[in-house]
Amino acid sequence: MKLKQLSIKDSLFKYGFYVILFGVILFFTFSAEYFLTFANINSLVHAAAPMLIIAAGMAFVVFTGKLDISLGSIAYLSTCIGAVLMKNLGFPPAAAFIIVLLSGIVLGGINGFIIVILKVNPLITTLGTLTAFRGLGLILTQSFEIRMPEAVRAFGTSRILGVFSDVWLALLLLILLHFIHQKAVFGKQVTALGNGEEVCLRLGIRVDRTIFLTFMLAGFLASIGGIVSMAQIGQSTTFLGKGMEFTAVAAIVLGGISLFGGEGKIIPGVLIGVLTLELIRNGLNHLGANPYLYEFVNGGIIFTAMSADALKARLRGQVILVSDENT
Amino acid sequence: MSSTVLKMIGIGKSFPGVRALHNVTFTAYAGEAIALLGANGAGKSTLMNVLGGVIRHDDGKLEIQGKSVEFKNPKDAQAEGIAFVHQEMALLPTMTVMDNMFIADFPKRWGAIINRTEMRNQCTEVLERLGCRISPDNYIKNLGTGDRQMVEIGRALLGNNRIFIFDEPTSSLTKGEKDNLIKVIERLKREGMAIIYITHFLSEVYDICDRVCVLRGGEVAGGGLISEVSMNKLVRMMVGDVKIGDRGSERNTAARKPIFQVDELNRRGVLENINFTLNKGEILGFWGLLGSGRTETARAIMGLDTVDSLKISTWKDDRLTEVSTEFVQHNIGLITEERRVDGLFLPMSVSRNMSMANLRNIRKKHSAVIDRKREAELSREFTDRLNIKITSIEQKVETLSGGNQQKVILGRWLEVNPDILIMDEPTRGLDVSAKAEIARIIVRLAKEGTSIILISSEIEEMMSLCDRFLVFNKGRIISNLEYGVSQEELVGLAAGTADASKRVMA
Numbered sequence: 001m002k003l004k005q006l007s008i009k010d011s012l013f014k015y016g017f018y019v020i021l022f023g024v025i026l027f028f029t030f031s032a033e034y035f036l037t038f039a040n041i042n043s044l045v046h047a048a049a050p051m052l053i054i055a056a057g058m059a060f061v062v063f064t065g066k067l068d069i070s071l072g073s074i075a076y077l078s079t080c081i082g083a084v085l086m087k088n089l090g091f092p093p094a095a096a097f098i099i100v101l102l103s104g105i106v107l108g109g110i111n112g113f114i115i116v117i118l119k120v121n122p123l124i125t126t127l128g129t130l131t132a133f134r135g136l137g138l139i140l141t142q143s144f145e146i147r148m149p150e151a152v153r154a155f156g157t158s159r160i161l162g163v164f165s166d167v168w169l170a171l172l173l174l175i176l177l178h179f180i181h182q183k184a185v186f187g188k189q190v191t192a193l194g195n196g197e198e199v200c201l202r203l204g205i206r207v208d209r210t211i212f213l214t215f216m217l218a219g220f221l222a223s224i225g226g227i228v229s230m231a232q233i234g235q236s237t238t239f240l241g242k243g244m245e246f247t248a249v250a251a252i253v254l255g256g257i258s259l260f261g262g263e264g265k266i267i268p269g270v271l272i273g274v275l276t277l278e279l280i281r282n283g284l285n286h287l288g289a290n291p292y293l294y295e296f297v298n299g300g301i302i303f304t305a306m307s308a309d310a311l312k313a314r315l316r317g318q319v320i321l322v323s324d325e326n327t
Numbered sequence: 328m329s330s331t332v333l334k335m336i337g338i339g340k341s342f343p344g345v346r347a348l349h350n351v352t353f354t355a356y357a358g359e360a361i362a363l364l365g366a367n368g369a370g371k372s373t374l375m376n377v378l379g380g381v382i383r384h385d386d387g388k389l390e391i392q393g394k395s396v397e398f399k400n401p402k403d404a405q406a407e408g409i410a411f412v413h414q415e416m417a418l419l420p421t422m423t424v425m426d427n428m429f430i431a432d433f434p435k436r437w438g439a440i441i442n443r444t445e446m447r448n449q450c451t452e453v454l455e456r457l458g459c460r461i462s463p464d465n466y467i468k469n470l471g472t473g474d475r476q477m478v479e480i481g482r483a484l485l486g487n488n489r490i491f492i493f494d495e496p497t498s499s500l501t502k503g504e505k506d507n508l509i510k511v512i513e514r515l516k517r518e519g520m521a522i523i524y525i526t527h528f529l530s531e532v533y534d535i536c537d538r539v540c541v542l543r544g545g546e547v548a549g550g551g552l553i554s555e556v557s558m559n560k561l562v563r564m565m566v567g568d569v570k571i572g573d574r575g576s577e578r579n580t581a582a583r584k585p586i587f588q589v590d591e592l593n594r595r596g597v598l599e600n601i602n603f604t605l606n607k608g609e610i611l612g613f614w615g616l617l618g619s620g621r622t623e624t625a626r627a628i629m630g631l632d633t634v635d636s637l638k639i640s641t642w643k644d645d646r647l648t649e650v651s652t653e654f655v656q657h658n659i660g661l662i663t664e665e666r667r668v669d670g671l672f673l674p675m676s677v678s679r680n681m682s683m684a685n686l687r688n689i690r691k692k693h694s695a696v697i698d699r700k701r702e703a704e705l706s707r708e709f710t711d712r713l714n715i716k717i718t719s720i721e722q723k724v725e726t727l728s729g730g731n732q733q734k735v736i737l738g739r740w741l742e743v744n745p746d747i748l749i750m751d752e753p754t755r756g757l758d759v760s761a762k763a764e765i766a767r768i769i770v771r772l773a774k775e776g777t778s779i780i781l782i783s784s785e786i787e788e789m790m791s792l793c794d795r796f797l798v799f800n801k802g803r804i805i806s807n808l809e810y811g812v813s814q815e816e817l818v819g820l821a822a823g824t825a826d827a828s829k830r831v832m833a
Contacts, residue, residue, distance in 0.1 A: 184440050185433050188422070192430050195419035202417045204431040262421035 016308065017256050021276045028283030035286055038162075046164040048278040050075075050229040053170050054241075055248040055270050056177050057221030060214050061122075062252055063181070064193040065261025070111060070126035071248060072241035073133035074219050075226030078103040080137040082227070083146040083236035093152050100223050107133060108219020112212035130245070138238065146236040156231035166228045173224070178266040190214055194261025250302040251277050253309050260309070277301070332357045332392055332521040333378075333490055339386030340373055347373040348384070348545045355490060360512060360522035362532040362553070365542035366565050366786065371525055374542065375492055378523075379411050380404035391490075407490075410483035414495045418475055420468035425450045427467055428482045453481045456518075457511050473504025480511065491515060492523045497531060509535055527616045529558055529822045541565055559815065562822075566786065566814050583609070586778055587747055588647065589628060590638040597623050598634070599803045605747065605780065610773050612789045613782045615799030615821050621782045622664060624799070625749045629661050660684070660740035662733075664751040664782075670736050673725040677717055678706040680724050680735050685742040709738035713768060730761025737768060748772065749780045754788060766792060786814055 028035040054071050061068040082100035085091040091099075107129070114125045148156075158165045181187035189210045192200050200207050225244070230236055249259075255273030257264025280301070281294050333355040340348040348370050355361050365371045376382045378389070380398030389396050391407050398404045419427055425446055434445040450463040459477045467475060476496060483491060493512075497505045512522055512535055524536055532539060533553060540550040541564040549556075549564040583606040592601035598620050605611055613621035627634045630652035640649045663669035672680055682689060682702045689701045706720045713734045717727065724735055733753060740748055750769070754762040769792060773779055783789050789796070798806040798820045806820055 183443070185435065186439065188426055188430060188433065188441065191422060192419050192426075195421055199417045199419065262419070 017254060017272050017276075020254070021272055021279070024276055024279050024283070028279065028286065032283055032286035035283055040282070040286075042163060042167075044278055044282045045167045045275070046232070047282070048274050049164070049166040049170040050225040050232070051244065051247060051251065051274050051278070052270065053173055053228065054222050054225035054244055055251045055274050056174055056266055057218035057225075058245070058248040059252050059255075059257055059264070059266055059270050060177070060181070060190055061218050062194075062249075062257055062259060063190045063261060063264070064211060064214055065259075066115075066122040066211070066214075067249065067259075068108075068111060068122065068126045068215060068218050069245040069249075070107075070129040070133055071218060071222040071225075072244035073130050073137070074104055074107045074222040075229065075241035075244065077133040077137040077140075078107060078219075078223035079226040079230045079236055079240060080140045080146075083148070083230070084140055086149060087146050093149055097227055100227055101220060104219045104221070104223025104226070105216050106219070108216040108222070109212070111219065112215035115215065116208045116212050126245075134242075141236065141238075143238050145238070148230065148234050148236070152231050153234045156228075156234060166232070169224075169228065173221070174267055174270060177221075181266050186210070186213065191262050194258075194263070246302075247277060247298070250298065250305065253305040254301065258309055258312065259306065330357050330392075331355075334390040335374070335378065335387065336390070337387035338374065338377060338384050338389075340377065340382065340384045346545055348377070351387070351542065351545070351547055353540055353547075355521040355523055356538075357489075357519045357521055358516050359537040360516060360524050360535050361538040361540060362536040363523055363525045363540055363542070364529075364532070364561065364565060365548075366784075369542040369565070370545040371542055373545075375411075375494070375523070375525070378404065378409060378490075378492070380409075405486070408486070408488045409490045409492070410486065410488035411492045412476075412480055412483055412494065412496060416475055416479045418467050418478060420466070422467060423463065424454075424461060424465050424467065424470075424478050424481075425463040427478055428453070428485060449485065450481070453484050456484060456514065457481055458507070458514065459511075471501075471504070473500050473507060476500065476504070476508065477511070488520070490521045490523065492525070494525045495527065496524075497526065497528065505531075527822060529561055532561070533558070558819075562815050562818050566818055583607075585642050588640045588642070589624075590640070591636050592624065592627055592634060592638075593636045594623065594627060594632065594634040597802055598627065601627075601804055603797055603804065603807070605778050607746075607778055608773050608776045609794050610769065610779045610781055610792050612793030612796045613780060613799060614789055614796050614817055617784070619799040619821065620802040620804075621799045622751055623802075625661065625751055625780065625782060628655060628749070629659065630656060658745055658747065660743060660745040660748045662736050662740065662748065662750040662753055664755070666729075666733055666736060671724050671732060674723060676721045677710065677715070677724055677727070677735055678703055678720040681706045681709060681720075681738045681742060684739050688743075705742050706738075709741055712741070713738050714764070728761070730757045730764065733757065733761070733765060734768070737765070741772075745777070747778045747780070749782075751782045752784065753781070754783065754785070762788070786817060789817070790814060 025036070034040055054075060058068060058071055078100045081103050082096040085096045085099060086093060111122075111126055111129055114120050114129075115122050155165060160168055181190065189200075189205055192203070192205055193207065193210055193214075197207050222241075226241055229240055233240070251273030252264070252270065253259060253273070254276055255264065255269030255271070257269045257273075277298065280297060284294050284297070285291075331354060333353075335351065335353040338348050338351040338353070339346075351370070351374060353363075353374065363371050363374070373382070377384045377398075380401045380403050383398070389398070396403075396407055398407075419430065422430070428450055429441075429446050434442040434449070436442045447463055454461065454463065454477070457477050457480060459474070459481070461470065461474050461477070465474075467478065470478070480491075496508060500508065512524075515522060522536075524532070526532065536553050538551065539553050539556060539561065541548045541561065543565060549560075585604045586607045587605040588603070590602050592598055601620070601624055603611075613624065615621045623632065626632045627637060628639065638649060639652075639655055640647045642648075667673065672683070679702075682697075682705065685705070686697060689698050689705065690696065691698045703720060709715075710717060710720060715727075715731050715734045715738065717731065724732060727735065737753075753769070754765050757765065766788065769779060769781065781789070781792060794810050796806070796808045796810075796812065796817065797804050798808065798817065800821060800823055808817070
């Protein structure tokens, strides 16, 4: 029975990500003493909050079958703008942050413009802006670290019901984005794009507009992630957002969102992916492992998850064939 | 009895150098299905593209329910209730049936949120109308071809459509799915819709349609109530009494010497037990409809598709030796159907394109460096021999005409000089004089001893060139015919009228 075999494989792909997450938790619970305590888990999700938000933006881009590797730089440049406004021009934090969010949208829009209007490959486009945006940020701050006002620092460490405020913010955003992806016209169009732009054009979907909006949304979320990250650190550092885009891609694939587009969900996908990576980092810390080991383990996980994704895409083709023959 | 829904009167359309349609009058009635038949290039697609608003006609007029209409673009046609069910489906595999039907126009709440209740209700209703038992929540990727097509038809039913054009809807369906489609069309007819049905399978016409209209060379060749036209008469209308150019005495019928043999080629669902032998200097025609297995067989031989079983052997000194796919790829030339996509390196020069299969032989001595002088010499030799019209061998291939492009591909293989050449639709899209020139080259090659497998949809070309025909039908070879067979017989066999063979699956 070919069909049965495939469904076993299918479910393995479907639930494999939970197996990994559960395995990671189990491993560290037994090997690291203070791993499974409220305080540790609370600080763990706190650390993961910026990544949850940025990865959700990345997920939308990936749903369309594309990548945006400039998100870390967008987070950096947009917060630099805010920091400079606060420090040099005396903007109140609220006003500065509104401008940060607007910058995020504009920077995402620049990506969208280059991709949609100038027809440049998304990966190449964002590879360019990855460097360009960070460069602009460095010029703007003259690569100095800018300290945040007390109010901002307070937000970074504030708690609601014992849990850090930014975790609540991240969860709220994820729920909202999940809803948009699943129930709104825009979300469906984004998923449709991941199935092939040619087909979407024939179906009368406004392809260019949807791609443009997706990159703006990703930029917007990157700037929120940047603010959260900056508030946590208490200052704008030159390292803010660095490498985040790649961790985001890894988290997404780990969460079962296909890089080929059109498949996966914000919840639980992004949540599982980001938390798994953060659990590993945190657990290795607790074990007193060499901090560079995390980089290596991270790379291995990305590689494994991507091979699984590619394998899944190959199997998908087979599933169609088998069901064709059986009808 | 029934009212006229669509009238196309005296439609004429010319493209540069070709008169695609001339004075075509076509009528469709409510509650009836009309078959639109014709050979390739007869004008079916052009006529339907006029109706779909894709192209504009030069002469004549369109009337829908007695009202004169003019279509500037496909949207105008859709607004008049014309729905096209394309052969090539536009579906999104990772999304549900429901999403697929409504993706272009979701029922909305508050401007941006999908009204799922409304969507589900409408979708269920349409699926019921189609007598389709799939759930709206199924993912397309888990559906078979037949169900996928139902989704495509369902999408057309959502609007207020009155005229349904089906373009070869059964070419990839199994028997059961086909029966279901026929039921659905019956249902649409009962609901008062007008159906236009395009197909190559003549037997279907009798199952489904009430009327028939046959086009040939851009003109109406005949038609009427299907109950009054016999199948043989239909075939004659499609083929006409065209004078066939003949190779005559040049034909290779002398003592045949086999050089190549294919045994037990099987590919589940596509090809079933293909066996044949190719003789030296022979032009062997693979004849059949699109999807009948002719191109698929060629691809399988070249190792381009994975197959379940295949044995390829060559005759050498009267001994049969099995050979590997690698051997085949080095010793058989393939001229593909889509020359611009699969055959040519468009931005590269004529010279580079021609040397591409022969690079191993034009290396400088004891090195891996290509001898550009030798490359140029060979290119010049073959552009002369094939009479390719170029300004220089450095001219980019993309700037050449279709005929000259095809000759560049021929030249590429002539440089290698293989014993066997497979040509898939070598003259498609070429004008008459280029076609004739390619045909002359094919004949000359055969005379020089090259064995050729020729695949073409154009009956006249096949009749005039081939020594022998293998007729493909639904993945099997159903006949092996010698030169001299009648056109009617060939068309009949391919369309499945002469022999109602078992359906394997296209």
